[in-house]
Amino acid sequence: MSRTPFRTLCKQTGGNATGINDTLWESVFMKALRGEKTPYPPVWLMRQAGRYMAEYRAVREGKTFLDMCHNADIATEVTVYARNRIGADAAIIFADILLILDHLGMDLTFGAGHGPKLNPPIRCAADLDRLGDPIQAAADCSYVCDAVRMTREQLPEDIPLIGFSGAPFTLAAYACEGGGSRQFPHTHSLMYNDPASWHKLQEKLVPGLTAYLNSQIKAGAQAIQIFDSWVGILSSADYREFVLPHMKTLIDGIVDGIPVIYFGTNTGHLLSDMQESGCDCLGVDNNTDLVSAWENLGGSDTLSIQGNLDPALLLAPKERLLAATDKLLASVGDRPGWIFNLGHGVFKETNVNNVIDLIKHIQKRD
Numbered sequence: 001m002s003r004t005p006f007r008t009l010c011k012q013t014g015g016n017a018t019g020i021n022d023t024l025w026e027s028v029f030m031k032a033l034r035g036e037k038t039p040y041p042p043v044w045l046m047r048q049a050g051r052y053m054a055e056y057r058a059v060r061e062g063k064t065f066l067d068m069c070h071n072a073d074i075a076t077e078v079t080v081y082a083r084n085r086i087g088a089d090a091a092i093i094f095a096d097i098l099l100i101l102d103h104l105g106m107d108l109t110f111g112a113g114h115g116p117k118l119n120p121p122i123r124c125a126a127d128l129d130r131l132g133d134p135i136q137a138a139a140d141c142s143y144v145c146d147a148v149r150m151t152r153e154q155l156p157e158d159i160p161l162i163g164f165s166g167a168p169f170t171l172a173a174y175a176c177e178g179g180g181s182r183q184f185p186h187t188h189s190l191m192y193n194d195p196a197s198w199h200k201l202q203e204k205l206v207p208g209l210t211a212y213l214n215s216q217i218k219a220g221a222q223a224i225q226i227f228d229s230w231v232g233i234l235s236s237a238d239y240r241e242f243v244l245p246h247m248k249t250l251i252d253g254i255v256d257g258i259p260v261i262y263f264g265t266n267t268g269h270l271l272s273d274m275q276e277s278g279c280d281c282l283g284v285d286n287n288t289d290l291v292s293a294w295e296n297l298g299g300s301d302t303l304s305i306q307g308n309l310d311p312a313l314l315l316a317p318k319e320r321l322l323a324a325t326d327k328l329l330a331s332v333g334d335r336p337g338w339i340f341n342l343g344h345g346v347f348k349e350t351n352v353n354n355v356i357d358l359i360k361h362i363q364k365r366d
C-alpha cells in the first residue's frame with residue numbers, strides 16, 4: 001500500500017477526494033486540512049470530552065473509565081454531548097490510546113488518583129513474545145468503531161469526526177515503563193541496549209495501529225490524529241533512528257483521502273523530522289512558537305498546522321484568556337491551513353464556560 005498525501009490527492013482529483021458527503025467536505029475543519037481559506041480557523045480541543053465537564057462526571061459516576069470506553073453507547077453520548085455543548089468545529093471519538101495495549105495482552109488499569117498501569121511491562125526480548133497478534137488486537141477494539149459509527153450518525157452533519165490512536169513510540173513507552181513516566185528510563189534502555197527488540201516492538205504495534213485506524217475510517221471518521229505525546233523526549237538523531245521509519249510505515253498504511261494530524265509535546269526540535277513521516281498536519285504544543293515553526297516547515301502552502309494555546313490560560317480570567325487568544329490569532333493572520341487547538345489537553349480544573357467563551361470568540365460568535 002502507498003498513501004498519497006491528502007493535499008496532493010485533493011489537487012489531483014480537483015474535488016472531493018474522500019467520498020464523504022459535500023457538507024462535511026465543505027466544513028471549515030476539512031478546508032483547513034486542504035489548506036483552503038476559511039472565515040475563521042476551525043477549533044476543537046484535545047480532551048474536549050473529559051472530567052472538566054460536569055455532565056461527563058455525572059455519566060462517569062459509578063463506572064470505571066474503561067467501562068465507559070468499552071460501552072459504545074456511552075462513548076457516543078460523551079463524544080456528541082461534549083462537541084455540542086462547547087460548539088467545536090470537530091469531534092474526537094471518546095476512547096484512549098492505551099486500549100489496544102490491553103488487547104495485545106498487557107493488563108491495563110486506571111486506578112483512582114494515579115495514571116494508567118500496564119502489567120507486566122515490556123523490558124526484554126522474552127517479554128515481546130507474550131504480546132498477542134496485532135491484527136486481532138485491532139479487531140478486539142471493535143467497540144471503538146461501533147462508537148465511531150453511532151457518533152457519525154448522531155453528530156450534526158457538518159461536523160467532522162476525528163478518529164485516533166497513539167503513535168508506536170508513545171505506546172511502546174507506556175509498555176516499557178508499565179505506565180506513565182517523567183524520564184522514560186526503561187524506554188531508553190530498551191532502545192539503546194536492545195535495538196532489535198525495540199524495532200520488533202514497533203513492528204508489532206504498527207500493523208495493529210494501521211488496521212485499527214483504517215477500521216475507524218471505515219466506520220465513519222473523516223480525519224485521524226496520531227498522538228505521540230511523549231516523543232519530544234528524544235533527540236532528533238534518536239527520533240530518526242528509532243521512530244521515524246515506523247511512523248512512515250504507519251502513515252503510509254492509512255487509506256488515501258483521509259488527512260492525518262500528528263501531535264506531540266515538546267517537539268520544537270523535532271518538527272521537521274516529524275514532517276517526514278508523511279503527515280498532513282502537525283500539532284504543536286505551547287512551548288513552540290506556532291508561526292515560526294510553521295514557516296520553517298514550509299508554511300501554509302506545504303502543510304496544515306494545529307495548536308497551540310496554553311491550556312493553563314483556560315484557568316485565567318476571561319480578559320487574559322481572550323487577550324492571549326487574540327495574540328495567537330493575530331500572529332497567524334490570514335494564513336490558511338490552521339486548526340486552532342490547545343498545546344495539550346484541557347485541564348480537569350477548567351470551567352466549561354471559559355471553553356465555550358474561547359470557542360465563540362474564535363468563531364466570531366461573541
Ligand code: 1CP
Binds near residue numbers: 093095110
Ligand atoms: O475519567 C477519567 O478519569 C479518565 C480521564 C481520561 C479521559 C477522559 C483518560 C485517562 N483518557 C481520556 C480520554 C482520552 N484520552 C481521549 C478522548 C477524546 C478527547 O480528547 O476528548 C483521548 C484523545 C485520549 C488520548 C490519550 N490518552 C493520550 C494522548 C493525549 C495526551 O493527553 O497527550 C494519552 C497520553 C493518554 C493516556 C492517558 N489516559 C488517561 C490518562 C490520565 C492518561 C495520561 C496518563 C499519563 O500522564 O501518562
